Amino acid sequence: MIKKVSLLVLVAALATSCVSKKVYNELESKFAALKKEQRQLSDKNHDLEKTKNKLEVDLKANQDELARIKAERDKLQNELATASTNLKTLTASYTALEKNSDKALQDNMQKNRELLAQLDAKEKALLAEQERLNKLQADLKERSQRVTDLENLISSKEESMRKLKETLSKALNSFEGKGLTVEQKNGKVYVSMENKLLFQTGSWAVGTEGKRAVVEVGKVLAQNPDISVLIEGHTDNDKIVGSIGGGIENNWDLSTKRATAIVNILAENKGINKQNLTAAGRGEFAPLMSNDSPEGKAKNRRIEIILTPKLDEISKMLNEL
Incomplete structure (x- = not known):
């Protein structure tokens, strides 16, 4: 009983630690840059629609x-x-x-x-x-x-994206019900993997089952060299305190390390063009559900692999009109 009380006191003390002002500002800047990039992509899509209407x-x-x-x-x-x-x-x-x-x-x-x-x-x-x-x-x-x-x-x-989604769904069929989903929306294909399939708490080391799923994704990507691949790491809003996670500073840091871990596994497939791979950490700032419940937090702790067709050819045709 005394050991449990001591452990609770230690956790409470660790929970009071906070991120330095400098790191916070850097993360704020990164978040702003990601939002700007999202707006630019939205604007570009809007411009394409305007050009078509014109x-x-x-x-x-x-x-x-x-x-x-x-x-x-x-x-x-x-x-x-x-x-x-x-x-x-x-x-x-x-x-x-x-x-x-x-x-x-x-x-x-x-x-x-x-x-x-x-x-x-x-x-x-x-x-x-x-x-x-x-x-x-x-x-x-x-x-x-x-x-x-x-x-x-x-x-x-x-x-092509519809066929890619079907191919991925078949390749990842054995992971159904294990926290992995594949869907197509906004002209892109999203492969979402919950952390229960990939990582232990506070860790960015991919487990055996999770690595097997990522390898299967890599096999499909190797057959589709014209697809841009963005790997996003997401966390819940629980703060990283003390030595939890072996030196991880915050959720931004953890989400980025997890995204990078997935990229490294994909990069082991020699058929994948490394220039198509991008790793990004979104931290706790793009939740799927509310973090007010354990179920919501579990859904928010995830890796999203976002597959986007290259639009160079479409942009060239628009410029020629």
């Missing part, structure tokens, strides 16, 4: 312009038909007027030349409008094809 508006405007030009062409064709009729009439008049005086004949000839010049001008204008219409039609077809190609590429990326 292209649709441009497409509608081009279609309206095409309809207007067709109407003008029809009008010019009608005018041409009228001018042709007038020419026939004038030709008949010219024949009749050959018997008139030289002056009257010259006047009629001049009038005929003017009408012929007008007819020639109308024909040239109609030809120019037809050429402009052809160019607009070609431009519209090219833009429409680019929009279609972009939509197909985006659809292809989504289908």
Whole structure:
């Protein structure tokens, strides 16, 4: 009983220790940077949506312009038909007027030349409008094809992520019910592993069962070299005090070390491009549930492997529109 009381006193004393001001500020800066990066990604997605909407508006405007030009062409064709009729009439008049005086004949000839010049001008204008219409039609077809190609590429990326999610689900089927989930949302695939599958309390050493799960993820990633991989470490809001965790300073430190431990296991697979791997510690600041219950804390203590398709090709196509 005395030993238990002494242990409680020691834990209470350790709980009163706190993180230094300098470390706290550094962690605040890192948290702000991560939030900024999240906003930038959100803004980029918003810009892509705006660009798509603008292209649709441009497409509608081009279609309206095409309809207007067709109407003008029809009008010019009608005018041409009228001018042709007038020419026939004038030709008949010219024949009749050959018997008139030289002056009257010259006047009629001049009038005929003017009408012929007008007819020639109308024909040239109609030809120019037809050429402009052809160019607009070609431009519209090219833009429409680019929009279609972009939509197909985006659809292809989504289908690839769906297949990736199915492949991961099959590969990790044996870990169902052990704190591992696979889901697809916002165009990404999330593999979430609770700490009960991976780590002991206060430790960043991956257990045997957890390592086996990470290795299975690595096998799938090795077959998908065009996927960016972000490994995020998450904790509950229990503070790191005293010597718990063997020198870990705080939850930021613990979450980062755990994320790095997962990266190191993935990096052992030679088929994975190391440039695609990123480790990040989120500490206690991105909980899934409230930390007011043991169940909520257990859900918040996790590793999330976030798989994102590379968007370089989509960005290039948007720049070419």
